[in-house]
Amino acid sequence: MALKLNTKYAEGFVTKAQETALLAEAKTAAAKLDAGDCLGNDFIGWRTLPTTYDKEEFTRIKAAAKRIRETSQVLVVIGIGGSYLGARAAIEFLGGRFYNDFADLKVYFVGNSISPEELSAVLRLCEGKDVSVNVISKSGTTTEPAIAFRVFKKYMETRYGKAEAAKRIYATTDKARGTLKELSTREGYETFVVPDDVGGRYSVLTAVGLLPIAAAGFDIDRLMQGAQAGQKKFDAADENDSNRYAAIRNALYRGGKKTELYVSFDPAFTMFNEWLKQLYGESEGKDGKGIFPASVIFSTDLHSMGQYIQDGERTVYETFVSFGTARDDVTVEKTAEDFDGLNYLAGKTLSQVNATAMQATILAHVDGGVPCMVLELDAMDEENLGELIYFFEHSCAVSGALLGVNPFNQPGVEAYKKNMFRLLGKPGY
Numbered sequence: 001m002a003l004k005l006n007t008k009y010a011e012g013f014v015t016k017a018q019e020t021a022l023l024a025e026a027k028t029a030a031a032k033l034d035a036g037d038c039l040g041n042d043f044i045g046w047r048t049l050p051t052t053y054d055k056e057e058f059t060r061i062k063a064a065a066k067r068i069r070e071t072s073q074v075l076v077v078i079g080i081g082g083s084y085l086g087a088r089a090a091i092e093f094l095g096g097r098f099y100n101d102f103a104d105l106k107v108y109f110v111g112n113s114i115s116p117e118e119l120s121a122v123l124r125l126c127e128g129k130d131v132s133v134n135v136i137s138k139s140g141t142t143t144e145p146a147i148a149f150r151v152f153k154k155y156m157e158t159r160y161g162k163a164e165a166a167k168r169i170y171a172t173t174d175k176a177r178g179t180l181k182e183l184s185t186r187e188g189y190e191t192f193v194v195p196d197d198v199g200g201r202y203s204v205l206t207a208v209g210l211l212p213i214a215a216a217g218f219d220i221d222r223l224m225q226g227a228q229a230g231q232k233k234f235d236a237a238d239e240n241d242s243n244r245y246a247a248i249r250n251a252l253y254r255g256g257k258k259t260e261l262y263v264s265f266d267p268a269f270t271m272f273n274e275w276l277k278q279l280y281g282e283s284e285g286k287d288g289k290g291i292f293p294a295s296v297i298f299s300t301d302l303h304s305m306g307q308y309i310q311d312g313e314r315t316v317y318e319t320f321v322s323f324g325t326a327r328d329d330v331t332v333e334k335t336a337e338d339f340d341g342l343n344y345l346a347g348k349t350l351s352q353v354n355a356t357a358m359q360a361t362i363l364a365h366v367d368g369g370v371p372c373m374v375l376e377l378d379a380m381d382e383e384n385l386g387e388l389i390y391f392f393e394h395s396c397a398v399s400g401a402l403l404g405v406n407p408f409n410q411p412g413v414e415a416y417k418k419n420m421f422r423l424l425g426k427p428g429y
């Protein structure tokens with residue numbers, strides 16, 4: 001297992017002097033992070049989570065996941081933003097986009113929008129199946145998941161009675177404060193903790209991500225091992241790939257490349273892209289600054305966004321994430337009549353064709369003025385995922401410092417809430 005950053009396709013866009021200067025800044029930022037001498041330093045608990053995580057709670061998470069799998073065919077996960085994206089990204093990364101179609105335990109995510117259609121659809125999907133619920137909210141007061149939980153609490157109690165419903169509801173929230181914590185204590189739900197010093201978008205390696213991931217049947221021991229490997233490699237003030245990535249993306253940004261496109265050639269990465277967009281967008285987009293994070297899945301989006309990337313405004317750079325071996329491969333077979341003219345591909349696997357498509361895309365985009373970086377992973381498994389998560393969390397913290405922002409707060413998220421509360425007539429607004 002080894003994550004490697006290949007920056008050769010960005011070289012023509014950043015001078016050696018710029019790279020050296022930014023790398024020196026990145027190393028200083030990493031050292032300050034290590035010393036706790038950075039903006040937002042009360043939210044850097046994620047840094048050591050892979051080694052210092054609560055082992056007693058970890059055992060309880062695995063036991064709860066086992067119980068959910070034994071007693072249910074559906075797990076409804078209620079949460080939004082950092083209390084949602086990491087778990088879904090991990091499950092789709094590890095199980096593919098059709099995970100639920102193959103799984104004995106279906107995992108449905110609600111409370112991540114206010115769509116009545118989605119909530120009603122998931123209620124319908126629960127019909128005739130045994131259900132458990134994991135409600136996740138650090139604050140315990142976020143409107144979207146609170147609405148969904150109000151609906152599902154009633155559903156569970158009507159269906160199972162109060163006592164049995166309480167055994168099937170798991171709450172992940174603050175260890176002491178908030179409405180959800182108070183309710184859980186009163187109702188007797190098993191609770192898991194979002195640590196004080198870990199913000200929502202950095203919480204996937206806490207119970208926030210770990211319970212749904214384990215319940216979906218994935219190996220969270222191996223996930224944490226991968227994250228430990230990441231911590232060992234990247235949590236240092238040296239020229240490691242995390243610091244290099246932060247340095248180069250900031251060099252590109254200062255040179256006018258304001259948009260970063262996260263790219264994968266595997267649709268199983270779609271939700272990981274969404275997790276990345278939250279991690280970087282919410283961490284960096286403030287004080288009038290920030291690289292705009294966007295995403296595409298190729299080759300799908302080469303047929304929609306490819307034109308713009310190749311030929312549109314030259315403010316974009318790309319970060320590709322590639323994987324070595326495929327979990328399941330398909331080989332192109334030879335046909336006697338060669339009716340579609342594809343015999344030139346006979347004997348090749350789709351992994352080989354996909355890798356070649358990626359190579360061809362990178363060369364075309366670099367020619368078109370789009371710098372590219374490539375993160376190379378061995379496989380789409382738990383260890384690689386853990387290391388990848390840690391890599392991006394660490395480089396995001398360092399990158400935020402290079403931008404001169406606090407990467408751990410999100411003051412801008414409050415603006416819509418205030419208006420919504422006022423318009424809906426919430427007392428006090």
Ligand code: PA5
Pocket residue numbers: 080081082083136137138139140141142145199200201202282410
């Ligand atoms: O990263 C963040 O802090 C946010 O995206 C939160 O995770 C999101 O707003 C949900 O908050 P909470 O877990 O308090 O319901």
